[in-house]
Amino acid sequence: MSRGLRSGQLAAAAGVNLQTLRYYERRGLLPDPERSLGGHREYGVDALTVLRIIRATQRLGFTLAEIAELLEVGSHRGPRPGLRDLATAKLAEVDAKISDLDEIRATLVAVIESDCSDLEECACTPAGPIPFSTLAGGER
Numbered sequence: 001m002s003r004g005l006r007s008g009q010l011a012a013a014a015g016v017n018l019q020t021l022r023y024y025e026r027r028g029l030l031p032d033p034e035r036s037l038g039g040h041r042e043y044g045v046d047a048l049t050v051l052r053i054i055r056a057t058q059r060l061g062f063t064l065a066e067i068a069e070l071l072e073v074g075s076h077r078g079p080r081p082g083l084r085d086l087a088t089a090k091l092a093e094v095d096a097k098i099s100d101l102d103e104i105r106a107t108l109v110a111v112i113e114s115d116c117s118d119l120e121e122c123a124c125t126p127a128g129p130i131p132f133s134t135l136a137g138g139e140r
Helices: 007-014 018-026 045-059 064-074 081-113 119-124 132-136
Strands: 041-043
Touching: 007 018, 007 041, 007 045, 018 045, 041 045, 045 064, 064 081
Parallel strands: none
Antiparallel strands: none
8 A cells, every 4th residue: 555645646636747747856845655566656745735836826926946945934934924925925016917917907007998900000200109219218
């Protein structure tokens, strides 16, 4: 009887493919698995928890390097100040992206509502809604 999950079982349970599982191993995000007598990788249930954490934090926008740092912080007993610091920094990044997207959205709405017939007219006339000179960081 198997003591843990084999690679395919773990990948299926976590909703990742085998290449992703191996990649996370190489990156040090997953501990090296035990080996069966036949040489098959056998993962403990903690590996499934780690994979779920990785996927959840990726959805929050964390990079694999940031996730590795969080997992390292989380492997120590006691307070985990790294999570709060990284989450605060990630929130600032998200807020900046939202601000950029709001500006892009407003410009696109202006383009749709304008009487411009082509890109040159929208970008090169003083009243045009696409501020290419502003977006490029200089004046035309």
